[in-house]
Amino acid sequence: MAWSLLVRNGTVVDGSGAAPSVADVALEGDRIAAVGPGLAGSAARTVDARGLMVAPGFIDIHSHSDLVYDACPSAESKVRQGVTTEVVGMCGFSPVPVAPGRAEAVRQWAGGLASHMPAVRETFPQYLEHLRRLGPSVNVVQFVGHGALRLATVGAENRPPTRDEQAAMERLLAEALDAGAFGFSTGLVYAPSAYGSTDELIGLARSMAPRQGLYFSHIRGEAATLEDALKEAIRIGEEGAVPVQISHVKASGRENWGKMDRVLRMIDTARARGLDVTGDVYPYPAGSTKMDNLLPAWMQDGGVPKLLERLADPAARRRAIEDCLVDGERWRTGSGAMGWDEIMIATCSRPELPGMRLADLARRTGKAPAEAMMDLVLEERAGVSMIQFSQSEDNVATVLGYAHSMIGSDSLSLHAGSGPHPGRPHPRSYGTFPRVLGVYCREKRLFPWETAIHKMTGMPAAKLGLKSRGFLRPGLAADLTVFDPATVADAATFADPHRYPTGISYVVVNGQVVVDGPRFNPQAAGRVLTPGS
Ligand SMILES: [Zn+2]
Numbered sequence: 001m002a003w004s005l006l007v008r009n010g011t012v013v014d015g016s017g018a019a020p021s022v023a024d025v026a027l028e029g030d031r032i033a034a035v036g037p038g039l040a041g042s043a044a045r046t047v048d049a050r051g052l053m054v055a056p057g058f059i060d061i062h063s064h065s066d067l068v069y070d071a072c073p074s075a076e077s078k079v080r081q082g083v084t085t086e087v088v089g090m091c092g093f094s095p096v097p098v099a100p101g102r103a104e105a106v107r108q109w110a111g112g113l114a115s116h117m118p119a120v121r122e123t124f125p126q127y128l129e130h131l132r133r134l135g136p137s138v139n140v141v142q143f144v145g146h147g148a149l150r151l152a153t154v155g156a157e158n159r160p161p162t163r164d165e166q167a168a169m170e171r172l173l174a175e176a177l178d179a180g181a182f183g184f185s186t187g188l189v190y191a192p193s194a195y196g197s198t199d200e201l202i203g204l205a206r207s208m209a210p211r212q213g214l215y216f217s218h219i220r221g222e223a224a225t226l227e228d229a230l231k232e233a234i235r236i237g238e239e240g241a242v243p244v245q246i247s248h249v250k251a252s253g254r255e256n257w258g259k260m261d262r263v264l265r266m267i268d269t270a271r272a273r274g275l276d277v278t279g280d281v282y283p284y285p286a287g288s289t290k291m292d293n294l295l296p297a298w299m300q301d302g303g304v305p306k307l308l309e310r311l312a313d314p315a316a317r318r319r320a321i322e323d324c325l326v327d328g329e330r331w332r333t334g335s336g337a338m339g340w341d342e343i344m345i346a347t348c349s350r351p352e353l354p355g356m357r358l359a360d361l362a363r364r365t366g367k368a369p370a371e372a373m374m375d376l377v378l379e380e381r382a383g384v385s386m387i388q389f390s391q392s393e394d395n396v397a398t399v400l401g402y403a404h405s406m407i408g409s410d411s412l413s414l415h416a417g418s419g420p421h422p423g424r425p426h427p428r429s430y431g432t433f434p435r436v437l438g439v440y441c442r443e444k445r446l447f448p449w450e451t452a453i454h455k456m457t458g459m460p461a462a463k464l465g466l467k468s469r470g471f472l473r474p475g476l477a478a479d480l481t482v483f484d485p486a487t488v489a490d491a492a493t494f495a496d497p498h499r500y501p502t503g504i505s506y507v508v509v510n511g512q513v514v515v516d517g518p519r520f521n522p523q524a525a526g527r528v529l530t531p532g533s
Pocket of ligand 1: 090091187218247248410
């Protein structure tokens with residue numbers, strides 16, 4: 001018997017949550033051929049994994065890499081963490097569908113997320129075909145963004161869809177599901193997804209019934225309205241009869257930190273009623289998004305060109321300040337009220353700005369902080385992203401330890417050096433999975449290894465309905481992550497984010513060794529996955 005790769009004597013953590021045991025794992029081509037102690041057989045290549053852990057490849061259940069695959073198909077910052085599958089099309093954003101003539105609007109809309117998508121493909125089938133040809137190094141699970149559905153039908157305006165437009169959104173969603181999308185996502189704090197009503201979303205959810213799509217939601221508020229927003233997401237799942245994923249579960253803004261226990265109990269209560277509601281979390285007390293999201297929804301009505309017009313209008317600026325400035329010093333958003341020193345510029349076109357807090361930008365420019373922020377968004381034509389330090393470390397640990405949470409980076413896959421994404425993006429692009437393993441598993445002992453790995457593998461695979469990934473079992477896909485439990489650690493920081501983790505020894509995607517000790521072999525190892533595969 002000759003296998004293609006034999007991983008000998010590793011501590012196998014199979015993804016199911018079962019306790020680890022020492023065993024061999026044999027791969028044949030793109031499949032796992034055998035798992036067990038002392039496998040008898042020879043292989044083209046044998047790796048000694050004594051002292052290392054051997055796990056299924058990690059599934060990043062919440063990623064935005066579809067906005068950058070064109071610039072970074074190697075997905076290096078993810079694969080080097082052990083990620084072999086990314087779930088993308090999150091928070092209402094996806095590169096398609098694009099209505100004829102609206103490519104520029106879609107490009108501008110995602111610009112603040114540091115997107116590098118050409119947005120020239122119009123339909124989901126065309127886009128997935130493009131992605132297959134592009135050949136990322138990771139497997140891709142693609143969702144449809146509700147924002148994209150709205151831009152392609154209603155446009156960027158803040159109004160309900162007409163009956164025809166609702167039907168058109170449902171048609172586009174069905175076309176995407178038929179082509180291989182897994183469901184749709186909302187970003188109910190982002191225009192134009194935020195303009196969608198609960199009924200509109202229940203309609204979209206119901207329309208997926210024959211195709212068994214999933215509903216993933218960045219809910220309508222993670223701060224003052226957190227509990228109502230969660231209630232809405234659960235209701236959409238219940239009345240739409242679809243499974244629900246609460247994206248990046250968090251309570252934003254100091255005044256809301258105390259709500260986390262109630263939030264998790266609400267998910268428990270929904271589950272007790274038989275609903276499939278789960279969540280995901282990234283292991284940092286800071287989030288990141290586009291800076292124009294600091295501005296109120298009425299300013300975004302009509303898309304980026306309208307936003308820029310309003311930013312240039314002193315009366316509109318005064319109104320924004322009246323709406324958002326609290327006590328003269330904090331800025332109120334869907335992410336809670338934040339101080340200007342809690343908001344950091346992450347990426348923009350001016351290399352001297354990333355890393356600077358808005359409080360510093362105001363001091364340097366001699367402007368009021370709100371004016372400095374609005375000037376920056378205007379000058380950058382909304383193409384600026386930020387990091388918000390708005391969460392509590394205790395809550396991060398609470399959600400990580402919650403029985404129904406999975407690990408999602410909520411980030412782009414990048415590569416260090418003069419990559420597609422200069423500046424100081426959130427370190428989660430480079431550190432999420434090793435940080436959970438190193439800090440929360442090894443150091444803080446929040447959970448045992450098998451639980452941490454289950455949250456990264458078997459649990460998301462089950463949620464997505466993936467039949468051939470997420471577990472180390474014969475016959476399943478040969479996606480493998482081998483790491484050193486004694487040294488696995490994230491290295492990326494907010495000050496210095498473009499740093500790869502340590503302790504990830506081998507990453508195998510569909511049988512191809514992409515991380516091979518110190519070497520990274522970018523190759524078209526990934527596949528565009530389809531539901532049920
Ligand atoms: Zn989000």
